Amino acid sequence: MKYVISSLLAALLLSCSAGAFAQQAGAKPEQLIKWRQSVYQVLGWNSGRIKANVDGQFNKEEVVRSANTIAALANSGIGALFAPGTETGKGWKETATKPEFFKNQQKVGELAGNFNREANELAKVAASGDSAAIKAQFGKLSQTCKACHDDFKVKD
Amino acid sequence: MKYVISSLLAALLLSCSAGAFAQQAGAKPEQLIKWRQSVYQVLGWNSGRIKANVDGQFNKEEVVRSANTIAALANSGIGALFAPGTETGKGWKETATKPEFFKNQQKVGELAGNFNREANELAKVAASGDSAAIKAQFGKLSQTCKACHDDFKVKD
Numbered sequence: 001m002k003y004v005i006s007s008l009l010a011a012l013l014l015s016c017s018a019g020a021f022a023q024q025a026g027a028k029p030e031q032l033i034k035w036r037q038s039v040y041q042v043l044g045w046n047s048g049r050i051k052a053n054v055d056g057q058f059n060k061e062e063v064v065r066s067a068n069t070i071a072a073l074a075n076s077g078i079g080a081l082f083a084p085g086t087e088t089g090k091g092w093k094e095t096a097t098k099p100e101f102f103k104n105q106q107k108v109g110e111l112a113g114n115f116n117r118e119a120n121e122l123a124k125v126a127a128s129g130d131s132a133a134i135k136a137q138f139g140k141l142s143q144t145c146k147a148c149h150d151d152f153k154v155k156d
Numbered sequence: 157m158k159y160v161i162s163s164l165l166a167a168l169l170l171s172c173s174a175g176a177f178a179q180q181a182g183a184k185p186e187q188l189i190k191w192r193q194s195v196y197q198v199l200g201w202n203s204g205r206i207k208a209n210v211d212g213q214f215n216k217e218e219v220v221r222s223a224n225t226i227a228a229l230a231n232s233g234i235g236a237l238f239a240p241g242t243e244t245g246k247g248w249k250e251t252a253t254k255p256e257f258f259k260n261q262q263k264v265g266e267l268a269g270n271f272n273r274e275a276n277e278l279a280k281v282a283a284s285g286d287s288a289a290i291k292a293q294f295g296k297l298s299q300t301c302k303a304c305h306d307d308f309k310v311k312d
Binding site: 027034035037038039041042044045046048062065066068069071072073075076077081092 | 183190191193194195197198200201202204218221222224225227228229231232233237248
């Protein structure tokens with residue numbers, strides 16, 4: 001049995017990039033789910049800050065650091081936190097990712113690409129300090145969040 | 157009573173920077189604690205990835221995105237998540253921040269400044285791709301985490 005598992009692990013190693021594997025080294029599914037739930041909380045915190053700024057009293061510095069955090073997370077390789085074995089389970093709480101998420105790699109990849117693109121664009125626009133442009137770009141980013149939640153997130 | 161609260165709120169607005177206030181707009185202490193607990197999880201995820209890379213098979217791309225995420229979080233204004241009212245309470249779980257944290261602003265500011273400096277330096281060093289230099293700088297960053305945990309974090 002140990003040999004079978006070792007062989008499977010070896011096969012998995014060969015089929016993954018070294019980077020993708022290192023991300024999960026030693027991490028249990030529960031930890032991966034906890035990390036991804038944490039990432040979405042941090043995204044929510046920073047989205048909320050940008051919304052508060054574009055809807056109210058505008059503070060460029062806060063918008064820039066919020067947008068930079070969202071972009072860094074978008075670029076961080078969140079996909080690795082949805083590794084096989086994390087389809088169900090509890091991190092901080094039961095996962096809110098629908099089973100369909102894990103069966104639609106192409107669609108998920110497309111939605112993730114849209115999020116990534118708009119998040120990086122927002123960081124650029126934020127640096128300009130143009131509040132109207134930031135508001136417009138934040139709207140585009142929010143649409144990419146919603147698109148994925150609509151299809152693949154269990155409603156709260 | 158409403159007038160008193162409005163006056164207090166107005167005074168508070170005047171005494172805070174607009175940015176600092178917008179960060180907390182409408183957020184309850186429990187939410188702030190949940191956000192900060194999430195931030196530390198994300199820091200842990202990314203620190204773990206860097207450690208796995210400098211101790212094992214080195215993948216520059218993964219180190220860069222991990223270091224950039226840590227730097228973005230260091231720059232994001234985490235201090236706002238320790239606002240008055242969050243000394244005790246439950247986010248995802250009971251806060252692990254010791255009461256002393258809230259009574260030692262100068263020391264906390266100094267430790268936070270060290271963390272911020274080393275995190276931003278790590279992002280720079282990561283971009284160079286020099287694994288030995290990254291390992292050394294990651295060590296410096298880790299010391300700043302430990303220094304704060306030693307004084308102000310309840311042991312798990």
